[in-house]
Amino acid sequence: MGEEVKLLGLKTSLYSCRVEIALKLKGIEYEFIEEDLSNKSPMLLRYNSVHKKVPVLVHNGRAIAESLVILEYIDETWKDTPILPRDPYDRAMARFWVNFIDEKGIKTKDEEVIEEAYGDLEFLETELNDKRFFGGESIGLVDIASQEVLLKMGEEVKLLGLKRSSYSCRVEIALKLKGIGYEFIEEDLSNKSPMLLEYNSVHKKVPVLVHNGRAIAESLVILEYIDETWKDTPILPRDPYDRAMARFWVKFIDEKACKTNDEEAIEEAYGDLEFLETALNDKRFFGGESIGLVDIVADFIGFWLGVIQEVRGVELLKREKFPKLCGWIDEFLGCSIVKESLPSREMLLAFFQARFQAANTST
Numbered sequence: 001m002g003e004e005v006k007l008l009g010l011k012t013s014l015y016s017c018r019v020e021i022a023l024k025l026k027g028i029e030y031e032f033i034e035e036d037l038s039n040k041s042p043m044l045l046r047y048n049s050v051h052k053k054v055p056v057l058v059h060n061g062r063a064i065a066e067s068l069v070i071l072e073y074i075d076e077t078w079k080d081t082p083i084l085p086r087d088p089y090d091r092a093m094a095r096f097w098v099n100f101i102d103e104k105g106i107k108t109k110d111e112e113v114i115e116e117a118y119g120d121l122e123f124l125e126t127e128l129n130d131k132r133f134f135g136g137e138s139i140g141l142v143d144i145a146s147q148e149v150l151l152k153m154g155e156e157v158k159l160l161g162l163k164r165s166s167y168s169c170r171v172e173i174a175l176k177l178k179g180i181g182y183e184f185i186e187e188d189l190s191n192k193s194p195m196l197l198e199y200n201s202v203h204k205k206v207p208v209l210v211h212n213g214r215a216i217a218e219s220l221v222i223l224e225y226i227d228e229t230w231k232d233t234p235i236l237p238r239d240p241y242d243r244a245m246a247r248f249w250v251k252f253i254d255e256k257a258c259k260t261n262d263e264e265a266i267e268e269a270y271g272d273l274e275f276l277e278t279a280l281n282d283k284r285f286f287g288g289e290s291i292g293l294v295d296i297v298a299d300f301i302g303f304w305l306g307v308i309q310e311v312r313g314v315e316l317l318k319r320e321k322f323p324k325l326c327g328w329i330d331e332f333l334g335c336s337i338v339k340e341s342l343p344s345r346e347m348l349l350a351f352f353q354a355r356f357q358a359a360n361t362s363t
Contacts, residue, residue, distance in 0.1 A: 005030040006058040008044050010037070012231040015067040016055040021144050022071050026078045038238045068098060071141055083141045094135060097127060098145045157182040158210040160196050162189070163343045164351050166300040167219040168207040172341040173296050174223050178230045220250060223293060235293045242287075249279060249286060249294045253301070270316055273325060276301070280324040284331055295332060301325070302332040303342055311352045 007023070007030050009016030023030050035044055035054050047063035048056045056063055057070045064073050075083050084091050100123070124146070128134060134142035159175070159182050161168030175182050187196055187206050199215035200208045209216045209225065216225050227235050237243050256272040276298075280286060286294035295302075301317075306329075309315055319326045332338055 003028075004058070004060050006033055007031070007055060008033045008035055008041075008047065008058065009055040010035055010231070013054060018067045018144050019055045019057060019070050019074070021139075022074045022083060025081050025083065025139060026074060027080070028074070028078055036238065038234065068102065068145070071144060075141070081138075083135075083139070083144060085135060085140070090135075094141050097124075097134060097142045100124075101142070101145045155180070156210070156212050158185055159183070159207060160185045160187055160193075160199065160210070161207040162187055164348055165206060166304045169299050169303075169341050169343070170219045170296050171207045171209060171222050171226070173291075173299065173338055174226045174235060176337045176341060177233050177235065177291065178226060179232070180226075180230055220254065220297070223296065227293070235291070235296060237287060237292070246287060246293050249276075250297045252276075253294070253297050273301075273316065273322060277322050277325045280328055282324070285328065291332070291335060291338070295328075298328075298332075299338070299342075302329050302338075303345075304348070307345060307348045308352055311349065311356055 005023070005028055007016070007019055009019065009032065011032075011034060020032070033041075033043070035041060037054070040052060044054065044056065045052055047058060048054075048065045051065060053065070055067055055070060056065050057073065058064075059073075059077070064070050071083065084094055131137075133139050134146065157175070157180055159168070159171055161171065161184065163184075163186060172184070185193075185195070187193060189206070192204055196206065196208065197204060199210055200206075200217045203217060205217070207217075207219055207222060209222045211225075211229070216222050223235065236246055252272070252275070256269070283289075285291050286298070305317065309317070317326060317329070333342075
């Protein structure tokens with residue numbers, strides 16, 4: 001019929017999903033073009049030169065951006081199966097709730113906002129009343145806009161961990177960078193919970209991530225799972241070579257730089273830190289300008305190592321010897337998400353002091 005409809009989007013984006021739902025409800029055939037936001041296509045840059053974001057609907061060569069604008073355009077262009085009510089007052093009310101959901105109901109990236117969102121959901125509960133959908137008996141604009149809230153509410157994410165553990169902290173940083181709400185369950189390793197024994201029956205260690213009832217153990221495995229499940233704010237590079245290099249340094253840090261429990265290991269770690277100093281080069285973070293997988297795994301060096309040095313009375317990380325690594329620590333600890341994820345320094349000091357005192361007493 002001469003209609004050319006294209007949708008530039010991301011399959012992982014709930015904003016793109018809104019548009020797909022509307023097009024399918026209307027029975028409109030369209031071509032979906034998957035975008036890579038780390039390497040935006042010339043088409044996306046041409047059709048949305050202002051924001052350079054998805055979704056973008058292209059209808060007969062004309063582009064419309066912003067999901068809510070697109071939804072109204074779809075309803076006004078294809079009249080069958082309306083998603084907005086016909087009555088002007090009902091339309092105004094629908095737009096009110098759509099704006100409410102867009103501004104309030106889907107901003108759940110930190111604990112304070114999650115608590116605030118709880119009250120917002122109560123408003124939506126009241127608005128639904130006894131209706132099947134927000135608009136009545138059929139899916140409408142408000143329901144389509146709400147699908148993000150419903151999907152996020154449907155995600156059950158739990159983290160079994162220890163606040164003093166750098167391995168648990170890795171997972172917390174990644175979840176917070178991704179804006180994923182989660183429940184932290186503090187474990188007592190001297191009296192392991194039935195939940196931990198059930199979800200990690202092999203190693204019986206933390207951290208364990210439980211996502212919709214399915215458990216993932218081992219911090220490095222969890223971090224890659226998080227990056228593959230929630231695509232926004234990637235922590236691994238897109239380029240295969242860069243990903244391989246990131247995994248190389250992750251393995252190096254995990255096997256070498258985090259083993260500083262005795263004098264011999266501390267001396268050996270000195271040489272390992274020199275490799276990391278070189279790897280940083282003049283970059284802000286190991287992966288470039290933003291925190292990535294290598295930085296997250298290096299949280300032990302960024303925070304725990306300083307506490308251990310203080311307790312042991314040794315100084316591995318001297319600024320004159322490791323200026324780039326010390327600069328990286330400043331940047332890493334200056335990140336608000338990292339700060340939120342770290343245990344208190346006082347608690348960690350007390351833990352290591354007691355641990356090393358016990359070790360000295362036994363010898």
